[in-house]
Amino acid sequence: MASNDYYRTLGVARNAGPDEIKSAYRKLAMKHHPDRNQGNSESESVFKEINEAYEVLSTPEKRQVYDQYGAEGLKAGAGGRGGFGGFQGGADMGDMFGDLFENLFSQGQGGGRGRPRSRRGADLKYEASITLEEAFTGVKVPVNFERTELCGECDGTGARGKTGIKKCPSCRGTGRVQYSQGFFAFSQACPDCGGQGEVITAPCKACNGAGRQKKSASMNIKIPAGVEEGAVLRVSGGGDAGLKGGDSGDLYIQVSLKHHSHFERHGADLVYECPVAVWQAALGGEAEVPVIEGGRMKIKIPQGTQHGKVFRVHGRGMPSPAGRDRGDLLVKVRVDVPHELTPRQRELFVELAALAGHGAPAEEKDKGFFKKILGT
Numbered sequence: 001m002a003s004n005d006y007y008r009t010l011g012v013a014r015n016a017g018p019d020e021i022k023s024a025y026r027k028l029a030m031k032h033h034p035d036r037n038q039g040n041s042e043s044e045s046v047f048k049e050i051n052e053a054y055e056v057l058s059t060p061e062k063r064q065v066y067d068q069y070g071a072e073g074l075k076a077g078a079g080g081r082g083g084f085g086g087f088q089g090g091a092d093m094g095d096m097f098g099d100l101f102e103n104l105f106s107q108g109q110g111g112g113r114g115r116p117r118s119r120r121g122a123d124l125k126y127e128a129s130i131t132l133e134e135a136f137t138g139v140k141v142p143v144n145f146e147r148t149e150l151c152g153e154c155d156g157t158g159a160r161g162k163t164g165i166k167k168c169p170s171c172r173g174t175g176r177v178q179y180s181q182g183f184f185a186f187s188q189a190c191p192d193c194g195g196q197g198e199v200i201t202a203p204c205k206a207c208n209g210a211g212r213q214k215k216s217a218s219m220n221i222k223i224p225a226g227v228e229e230g231a232v233l234r235v236s237g238g239g240d241a242g243l244k245g246g247d248s249g250d251l252y253i254q255v256s257l258k259h260h261s262h263f264e265r266h267g268a269d270l271v272y273e274c275p276v277a278v279w280q281a282a283l284g285g286e287a288e289v290p291v292i293e294g295g296r297m298k299i300k301i302p303q304g305t306q307h308g309k310v311f312r313v314h315g316r317g318m319p320s321p322a323g324r325d326r327g328d329l330l331v332k333v334r335v336d337v338p339h340e341l342t343p344r345q346r347e348l349f350v351e352l353a354a355l356a357g358h359g360a361p362a363e364e365k366d367k368g369f370f371k372k373i374l375g376t
């Protein structure tokens with residue numbers, strides 16, 4: 001029954017102008033208004049639908065989101081897909097529709113009930129920065145943050161004792177008041193009590209009537225071995241306390257890895273750049289490389305190893321978060337040419353160069369050349 005095609009619900013074309021939408025809405029709203037259709041539940045749901053459609057199509061920003069993403073886009077809080085930006089957007093959209101539906105429902109039920117408006121607490125985000133070694137083993141990190149918690153003094157009522165709260169005189173405890181606009185009579189949340197149906201006459205001293213207080217909280221969060229950069233862990237109910245019995249929000253821990261002096265991480269593999277002296281690369285030998293679990297291991301450098309060559313050490317990388325497997329350690333050879341030579345080293349290099357047919361190095365040749373032209 002519920003149609004997500006708002007244009008069809010109002011019977012207008014997709015390019016209809018604001019006036020056309022408004023007049024189509026008025027016609028339909030009059031026809032299906034619950035006051036004229038007492039006890040007709042189908043009319044009530046049609047009325048709800050046309051109001052929903054009008055709410056969206058009469059608000060340029062919402063209409064634009066709807067045209068682009070459809071009704072789902074509005075529910076999700078368009079643009080908030082992924083990342084933390086989405087939470088708040090989604091909640092706001094939800095509230096908007098929540099209020100709208102609440103108005104309509106209480107209307108249909110003939111006058112409102114003043115049920116307390118509970119609200120879910122906000123989600124909180126915390127960033128935890130850990131070392132690569134901690135990501136390797138898994139770690140418990142202490143997380144200290146501020147959140148809104150229920151006031152322990154008044155249990156969240158905001159009132160001082162049981163006598164500190166009484167029925168709201170403006171709405172006689174229903175939480176709703178009637179008003180009329182044009183053709184229609186609407187009910188809305190009572191402005192004096194915020195729809196609660198109760199007013200606080202003596203506010204709780206501890207929270208000044210808010211029912212909630214900012215408190216510092218601390219918990220130990222277990223970060224699993226193999227955690228990836230940017231991973232987000234959720235602590236259900238770890239966020240702000242809800243209002244009027246609403247659920248607590250969640251706490252999201254976003255993990256970032258500190259820069260490591262030896263290793264670069266590529267998924268489950270670790271890359272280590274291993275300096276090898278030029279003669280060692282030529283002759284072959286052993287190199288010591290660090291390993292993530294601590295300490296060092298020896299690897300074989302075969303003779304004639306080229307600069308940039310990568311040796312793969314199986315199973316010495318990071319654990320995968322899913323299972324027991326480990327990635328590999330990739331040892332990338334960096335052939336180091338000495339910046340300075342001792343006289344003896346220089347002699348040997350000159351000899352090498354001569355053997356390879358390069359003759360004397362540039363400097364020597366230059367000297368000879370100048371000697372010649374100066375005739376000395």
Ligand SMILES: [Zn+2]
Pocket residue numbers: 151152153154155156157158159204205206207208209210211212
């Ligand atoms: Zn309190």
Ligand SMILES: [Zn+2]
Pocket residue numbers: 168169170171172173174175176190191192193194195196197198
């Ligand atoms: Zn009231």
